[in-house]
Amino acid sequence: MNPPNPSKRAPPNDLGVLLRHWRDMRGISQLDLSFNAGVSQRHISFIESGRSVPSRQMLMDIAQTLDIPLRERNTLLLAAGYAPMYADSAWNAREMHGVTKALDRMLRQHEPFPAIVMDRYWNVLMTNESAPRFFNCFIDMAARKEPRNMLHLIFDPEGMRPFVSDWKAVADSLIQRVYRESVGRVIDDRTRELLDALRAYPEVEATLQPGDAQKTESASMPVIPMGFIKDGRVMNYFSMVTSVGTPQTIAAQELRIECMFPADDETEVLHLQMLDKKTKARA
Numbered sequence: 001m002n003p004p005n006p007s008k009r010a011p012p013n014d015l016g017v018l019l020r021h022w023r024d025m026r027g028i029s030q031l032d033l034s035f036n037a038g039v040s041q042r043h044i045s046f047i048e049s050g051r052s053v054p055s056r057q058m059l060m061d062i063a064q065t066l067d068i069p070l071r072e073r074n075t076l077l078l079a080a081g082y083a084p085m086y087a088d089s090a091w092n093a094r095e096m097h098g099v100t101k102a103l104d105r106m107l108r109q110h111e112p113f114p115a116i117v118m119d120r121y122w123n124v125l126m127t128n129e130s131a132p133r134f135f136n137c138f139i140d141m142a143a144r145k146e147p148r149n150m151l152h153l154i155f156d157p158e159g160m161r162p163f164v165s166d167w168k169a170v171a172d173s174l175i176q177r178v179y180r181e182s183v184g185r186v187i188d189d190r191t192r193e194l195l196d197a198l199r200a201y202p203e204v205e206a207t208l209q210p211g212d213a214q215k216t217e218s219a220s221m222p223v224i225p226m227g228f229i230k231d232g233r234v235m236n237y238f239s240m241v242t243s244v245g246t247p248q249t250i251a252a253q254e255l256r257i258e259c260m261f262p263a264d265d266e267t268e269v270l271h272l273q274m275l276d277k278k279t280k281a282r283a
Helices: 012-026 030-037 041-049 056-065 070-079 094-109 130-136 150-155 167-180 189-199 250-254 265-282
Strands: 115-118 124-127 226-230 233-243 256-262
Touching: 012 041, 012 070, 030 041, 030 056, 056 070, 070 250, 094 115, 094 124, 094 250, 094 256, 115 130, 130 265, 150 167, 150 189, 167 189, 167 226, 233 265, 256 265
Parallel strands: none
Antiparallel strands: 115 124, 115 256, 226 233, 233 256
16 A cells, blocks of 8 residues: 655545654654654544544644654645645745845855755756856756756766766765655655656666675765766765755745865866866857
């Protein structure tokens, strides 16, 4: 039997099923949930069996305890017969102006290294000037359709894939990142579709086995770098991922800012030289 899909709207009688799904996903017993949420275990049992409908505030207290993402909290509210609480407006809507302005500032301050803002499915929403300049040093970004997706860009044999060093390790680590960095650790239908599409690319199924990553030369580093091959030389980068703190809208919670940094001094020098050559070639 397939588990319920928390990303879809549910009728009121599905509230108990959804709550059990989230409790099982988090590995929390009714007793632990009762203690942490300040709700009696008997009441939680009644909710899950459909014998009781919690108040709006109690349901949100339970959702907070279970660390349920805002999008899925709206689903819980609908299942209980309440109106959604969290706005599902676009990432660039008027109420997001303060956030997008801050993002733009972050992107500009990260020059001359690539910085990208993505949604929960790795679709690119914003970049600084260095991001397209960097990727254009390898491929023609103008030939790729929008909206662009960072994972498809890396996995596509007609994209960055031919320039990625140690491909098997990179493919394995990126797929693991999809699971690890999914909002609220939720693998919804669209995330599953993305994973299926990535695994359909050539040479993706034969990724590293568990433990193999420790056998690579990068094992002594504090991060796993991603290497790009340019003119026969490997340029190593690592990423820092930032999210919006205490988000109150679905769009704000699902934004991710990824900033690329050179993993060593040699890469930093080569990076600056490569972008400088690209600029002079365009002049």
